[in-house]
Amino acid sequence: MNNLNTLKKSNKAIKWLSKATSNDWLQLALAHPLEVLVDHAHCERKAAGAALQLMFRYLCEPGLSEVLSPLAREELEHFEKVLRLIKSRGLYLKPLPAPPYGTILSKQIRRDEPGRMLDSFLVAGLIEARSHERMVLLAEHSPDNELRKLYSELLISEARHFSLYWKLCLERYARPLIINRLEHLASVEAAILSDMHPEPRMHS
Amino acid sequence: MNNLNTLKKSNKAIKWLSKATSNDWLQLALAHPLEVLVDHAHCERKAAGAALQLMFRYLCEPGLSEVLSPLAREELEHFEKVLRLIKSRGLYLKPLPAPPYGTILSKQIRRDEPGRMLDSFLVAGLIEARSHERMVLLAEHSPDNELRKLYSELLISEARHFSLYWKLCLERYARPLIINRLEHLASVEAAILSDMHPEPRMHS
Numbered sequence: 144m145n146n147l148n149t150l151k152k153s154n155k156a157i158k159w160l161s162k163a164t165s166n167d168w169l170q171l172a173l174a175h176p177l178e179v180l181v182d183h184a185h186c187e188r189k190a191a192g193a194a195l196q197l198m199f200r201y202l203c204e205p206g207l208s209e210v211l212s213p214l215a216r217e218e219l220e221h222f223e224k225v226l227r228l229i230k231s232r233g234l235y236l237k238p239l240p241a242p243p244y245g246t247i248l249s250k251q252i253r254r255d256e257p258g259r260m261l262d263s264f265l266v267a268g269l270i271e272a273r274s275h276e277r278m279v280l281l282a283e284h285s286p287d288n289e290l291r292k293l294y295s296e297l298l299i300s301e302a303r304h305f306s307l308y309w310k311l312c313l314e315r316y317a318r319p320l321i322i323n324r325l326e327h328l329a330s331v332e333a334a335i336l337s338d339m340h341p342e343p344r345m346h347s
Numbered sequence: 348m349n350n351l352n353t354l355k356k357s358n359k360a361i362k363w364l365s366k367a368t369s370n371d372w373l374q375l376a377l378a379h380p381l382e383v384l385v386d387h388a389h390c391e392r393k394a395a396g397a398a399l400q401l402m403f404r405y406l407c408e409p410g411l412s413e414v415l416s417p418l419a420r421e422e423l424e425h426f427e428k429v430l431r432l433i434k435s436r437g438l439y440l441k442p443l444p445a446p447p448y449g450t451i452l453s454k455q456i457r458r459d460e461p462g463r464m465l466d467s468f469l470v471a472g473l474i475e476a477r478s479h480e481r482m483v484l485l486a487e488h489s490p491d492n493e494l495r496k497l498y499s500e501l502l503i504s505e506a507r508h509f510s511l512y513w514k515l516c517l518e519r520y521a522r523p524l525i526i527n528r529l530e531h532l533a534s535v536e537a538a539i540l541s542d543m544h545p546e547p548r549m550h551s
Contacts, residue, residue, distance in 0.1 A: 195399065199396065226416075
């Protein structure tokens with residue numbers, strides 16, 4: 144957990160992540176800004192779908208819908224905002240083959256409770272944290288004013304999302320258990336990204 | 348279509364519906380206000396899920412996400428509002444076996460395009476129209492001030508939802524084709540409700 148703890152101090156998002164994004168990814172993303180933008184629209188609507196899927200699965204768990212429903216709404220607002228920008232550039236949503244990131248991470252979720260719920264929160268939080276970390280990079284380094292502004296605006300609320308998943312874990316599980324599991328999942332997450340997917344995606 | 352046309356003039360919601368809700372349903376619902384309220388919370392989150400499901404299926408269809416994403420957000424806002432009232436009464440969400448209404452209606456959706464999309468919009472619109480019609484009844488007849496206020500408030504935006512589905516149809520299909528298909532689906536919808544489900548539900 145040393146690596147995680149060190150990173151935790153440097154960046155709010157990085158508390159979840161065991162390894163920072165490579166410069167190679169940033170260069171790939173900056174070279175294909177509109178493809179990454181369309182992919183980001185897909186990420187926002189998938190994040191909304193994932194929050195609702197969790198809410199539907201654990202509907203009778205007190206305190207969960209109260210968090211996940213507003214979170215899903217906020218992801219949808221972001222989706223609409225990104226879609227407006229895509230359209231203003233004369234483009235529209237198009238299907239983009241997804242990198243293996245989400246599928247491999249989701250396979251780490253244990254099938255039985257209570258592990259399933261904890262892993263679901265942690266995987267969702269990890270994806271949010273990685274998105275946030277990369278949006279920070281795009282907001283800082285994109286040469287396109289409008290894209291820099293978009294990512295900067297989205298960041299403000301996105302930063303809360305992984306904190307919400309963290310809080311959902313803390314309310315239900317012992318901290319050492321969460322940290323131990325997060326350490327495992329964060330190392331898997333970093334390993335997936337270390338073998339960088341060739342297509343320009345938020346999670347290449 | 349005579350029946351539909353006559354009803355169309357009397358009530359905005361009823362333009363979709365071939366038969367008005369029976370007094371038997373109203374009496375059943377008024378006798379079990381909190382069970383109907385919990386069921387209504389489920390209806391709101393299911394309506395959000397259905398809108399997102401449609402959006403995900405037809406993601407690259409221009410003009411669709413722009414309507415369905417805000418609609419899903421509004422359904423989730425309503426879900427949260429109903430949940431707050433449920434909690435204020437010392438209750439929480441509980442699983443309620445659903446009446447056969449949604450399942451039977453969904454089975455009417457043709458499997459092939461372009462019929463599948465048209466039927467999906469019409470079935471979603473019919474469910475919204477019936478919910479709206481019944482919420483009007485509850486807003487008028489409930490002896491509980493707080494419930495009357497809740498249903499009245501929700502109605503204001505709910506009334507737009509079936510109009511949105513109608514507009515999505517009109518933008519993509521010839522009016523006679525839509526009317527013809529709606530007449531069939533509306534008659535099936537009324538037939539399902541004429542054999543009233545014994546449990547107190549929004550769609551008994």
